[in-house]
Amino acid sequence: MKVYKFGGASVRNAEGVRNLRNIIDDEQNLFIIVSAMGKTTNALERVFEGVQRGDREKSAAEIARLREYHAAIIDDLWHGPTRLERVEALFAELDRVAAETQYRAADAELWYDTIVAFGELLSTTVVSEYLASAGVANHWVDMRRALVTQQRHKDASVDIDASAFRLLAEVEGAAETIFVGQGFIGGAPDGTTTLGREGSDYSAAVVANILGAESMSVWKDVDGVLNADPKTFPDAEQIKELNYLDTIELAYSGAQIIHPKTIKPLQNKNIPLYVRPFGDKRKPGTVIRGTSAPVTVPILILKKDQVFLTVRSRDFSFVLEEKFATIFSLLERYRIKTNLIHNSAVNLGLCVDNSWHIDEAVAEFRNEGFDVM
DSSP states (O other): OEEEEEOGGGGSSHHHHHHHHHHTTTOOSEEEEEOOSTTHHHHHHHHHHHHHHTOHHHHHHHHHHHHHHHHHHHHHHTTSOOOOHHHHHHHHHHHHHHHHOOOOGGGHHHHHHHHHTHHHHHHHHHHHHHHHHTTOOOEEEOHHHHOBBOSOTTSOOBOHHHHHHHHHHHHHTOSOSEEEEESSEEEETTEEEEOOTTTHHHHHHHHHHHHTOSEEEEEESSSSEESSOTTTOTTOOEEOEEEHHHHHHHHHHTOTTSOGGGHHHHHHHTOOEEEEETTOTTSOOEEEESSOOOOOSOOOOOOOSEEEEEEEETTOOOHHHHTHHHHHHHHHHTTOOEEEEEEOSSEEEEEEEOOTTHHHHHHHHHHTTEEEO
């Protein structure tokens, strides 16, 4: 079994979906993980924002645009006006969720996951039906039922042991040898979960681990792993080889390479990961494995949407020695990710990802006796 993952840029239009069909040509025993098409996840985040604010017109307008976008891809693929009942049913359900949700701030992450998951459900439905129409028999897998995650929304981890039985039953019970499943999403007792932005890589790695895949390939709009984002740094260079450890460090630091959680499931089974250009499947791309040649070019990472917090104890006690546990417990409680730390005798500087819960966390810090800027 091989695992192929196609990102949103790979399937952003009908040409991309046709190209996916060409890439998998003659493959058997293949599990395909597909992300939401193009910028669909961004649009669904705006649908969620409308739900958050009680602005149902905003949500409805965004859903209408997504209908048009997917309808245009479907019509192009089938060479004329075409209605896919499964796609229509998904949009009807999305309409219902956006219109009827009784939003509470405490459930923000749950409703976020419920809404943005429609992107992958839609993309895989279109891809699966197109492949079938093109003569490629395949089995569509609902990853909300196949992958069991912790009950942590927006950034869940997969319980591989609990998921193995479900996924293996799905694969072994199918007549087909090609499978199409969603990246980015899973399921917990209280509903749909997501695995963090770009989490489709992680989904594919978990599938590869459970199925004992011979390899995993991520198909992207670049020739392989680069030392920087080419949209920001035009002179970015390709890296031909990376080892698991360097890849984890780069991903955790914010490099647009691979989701940070991707490597562990692969390393545990010694499965090589290939990052390859979907525009030309003949190119070798980049290989990530246990050992590799050292990286000789600098790695440049730009993180956006950051918040800088300076935390100081009002009694001037030493932050480093006495207060770290309290500070980081509060950050974890509000699920705020810290990217850089700088400490002095009484100050702790934290560069953190922006979050819906920043103001709540700051208020809690102050309740605990800290001054926060």
